[in-house]
Amino acid sequence: MDNQNDLGQFLASRRAKLNLEQAGLPDFGGRRRVPGLRREEVALLAGMSSEYYKRMERGNGKGVSESVIEGISRALQLDSAEHSHLQDLIRSANVSNRPQSVRRTPRAQITPAVQQTIDAMSSVPVFVQNGRLDAVATNTLGRALFSPMFDGATEPVNAARFVFLDPRAQSFYQDWESNTRQIVALLRAEVGRSPYDRHLSDLIGELSTRSDLFSKLWAAHDVREHRAGLKSIHHPIVGDLELTYLGMDLTSDRGLQMLAFSAEPGTASADGLQLLANLTLAQDPKSHAFKSTGNNLRLEK
Template sequence: MDHQDDLSQFLISRRAKLNLQQVGLPDYGGRRRVPGLRREEVALLAGMSAEYYKRLERGNAKGVSESVINGISRALQLNSAEHSHLLDLVRAVNVGASSQRRAAPRKTQLSADVLQTISAMSTVPVFVQNGRLDAIATNDLGRALFSPMFQDQSQPVNAARFIFLDPKAQEFYRDWEANAHQIVALLRAEAGRSPYDRQLSDLVGELSTRSNFFGKLWGAHDVREHRTGTKSVHHPLVGDLDLTYVGVDLSVDRGNQMLIFSAEPGSASHDGLQILAQWTRTAPAQSPVDKLAHHSETRRDS
């Protein structure tokens, strides 16, 4: 990845999202050749010279202080995820490619204590993923919920690969396009945190080559954090489910995040999860993927 170009394009993309009215600057009319704010206007809002900001937007972040980054964040009205991403991009540019050889491999297995905890959470679906969105672990109900994803035989199972390359994803996610935007924004944020992750670079390259829509979203440079939200899915066994989730970073297994899903008590989605949980418990010797395949075959035969 070209870290200077990533920094440059991120700043340009954030500047393009703002207008004079949003930042409280007067509009004297006249034609503007580019969307959003001009570099000079960002510099004014950030309290620095136009030449200094231009140098930074060209990807030259040498010696940039945290106070300068904070000023730019305020000027561009960055949210917390975008501010963290800007810090990561500046750090990547300053550290340089020489650190690539020192980059530690990311953990792909969880500690026994975490696995035990996940297994004990039997009433809610649990899905653990790393920053690349590889599926690291699930409990039985989590695997049953995301059975369509686990039908992919390629390893590791990956949420981004599923949503952009597997036709079943558009049937599974009722708001597929919103999920696609979210997935790319999560990968963008991870690319800033882990600039020398070769597997992440390979994944981005594969998705960019095989999905034009992914390439378009990747070029938007949007980032986000995975903390809480909703998922609306159509499960092939229990139908439509409207779920909320909470993302918990695992301090004992850094770089991995546990997503815990639930449904409003008394709702049809809650009933659907209960049915799925009961169905999962009745045949523990058979994996949810095998059950789903068997169920699909039975439906076709009937």
């Protein structure tokens, strides 16, 4: 992955989203050759010289201070995820010639204590993933909830591969198009954090080659955080579920995030989730290999 090129393309994509009115600048008319703001206008809003800003859009992040980052973030009206991504891109561009100093590969497994904790959450589906969106761990109900993702998948099971390459994802996620954008934005953010992760680079290459939609969304340079939200899914056993989720970083396992799902009490989704929990707990609760076969549930040891 080209860190310097990513920095320039990200900045260009953000200023293309802003018009003069949104930026609070006067419009004197005339034909504009580029969408959004010009580089000179961003520099003016950020309080820096246009040459300095142009240098950054050419991928040169050398010597960029926090105050400069704040100025650009303010000028481009970046949200918190975009601001963090800009910081990551500048950091990686500054050390692009020394990749060994920032190389970081998220752990492939969780500690036994964390697995024991999520196993104890028998009524809450739990899904632990790394920045590449590999499924690092689940509890039994979490695996049951996302059974289509696991059934027939090769290791490592990956949410991005499922969403873009598995036809079942379009019926599993009722808001599939929204999920495609979310997946790409999460991977974009991870590229900024872990620019020298070879497995991440391979995943991006695979998805870009095999999915035209992924390539199109990847070119937009959108980023986001995965903290809270709503998942609307059609489970093959219990039907439609509207679930909220919370994402929590695991301090004991750096680079991993735990997603916990729940349904509003008294709703059909709560009843469906409880039914799924009853079906899984009626069998071996220590098993982590959930399978769905037709209308029956079975747990494989």
